[in-house]
Amino acid sequence: MFNLFRVKTFTDDWIKSKPLQLSVDIQTSTFCGKPLGTKIEAFSFLGKTENPKAVKELETLYYYSAGIALGFDAVSSAFCDLRIVWEDVSNEGFTPFAGTIHYGNQTLASLEKENIVSILGEPYGAHRDEEEELLFYDTPHREWQFEFTLDGKLKQLILTHPPILEDEFQRECYGITQPWPPPQ
Numbered sequence: 001m002f003n004l005f006r007v008k009t010f011t012d013d014w015i016k017s018k019p020l021q022l023s024v025d026i027q028t029s030t031f032c033g034k035p036l037g038t039k040i041e042a043f044s045f046l047g048k049t050e051n052p053k054a055v056k057e058l059e060t061l062y063y064y065s066a067g068i069a070l071g072f073d074a075v076s077s078a079f080c081d082l083r084i085v086w087e088d089v090s091n092e093g094f095t096p097f098a099g100t101i102h103y104g105n106q107t108l109a110s111l112e113k114e115n116i117v118s119i120l121g122e123p124y125g126a127h128r129d130e131e132e133e134l135l136f137y138d139t140p141h142r143e144w145q146f147e148f149t150l151d152g153k154l155k156q157l158i159l160t161h162p163p164i165l166e167d168e169f170q171r172e173c174y175g176i177t178q179p180w181p182p183p184q
Helices: 040-046 052-058 113-120 168-173
Strands: 023-025 060-063 068-072 079-085 100-103 125-128 133-138 143-148 154-160
Touching: 040 060, 040 068, 040 079, 052 060, 113 133, 113 143
Parallel strands: 023 100
Antiparallel strands: 060 068, 068 079, 079 154, 125 133, 133 143, 143 154
């Protein structure tokens, strides 16, 4: 009876790999070796999405138990953003991401703000308010948005294509005055 009301998605037949070994390389903007722009079907190893309604409404595949959400373009089926969660600040039901984060051949043992800045250098832009600090690392085609607690612990990392900061209004909202595009 309840199956009549269940939302069906293209992920219904996807089989989750066990064990699920997740990795992100921020240098190459890849998730499990697959770059932004890859067809979303390449992620069938994640199994069925844990929020079927969000597939059509938000063009996002949620895997709360893995601490990730994958956005895709409905027209091209291209993987266009990745949200990695360590702290579920919005109480959406995410468990902390347990995969590995790399920068090229280097595995990042510490995801504290100080370590991220020492590896990546100064960000293109930053924003701080009473709840968090955001660091934006941008190229004309990619963006890495690090969301830290005020004491420097990583809450979320968002990789996106295209970058949200290419929009002048978004830069203004975050108080970022640098010209677009960022220097290479």
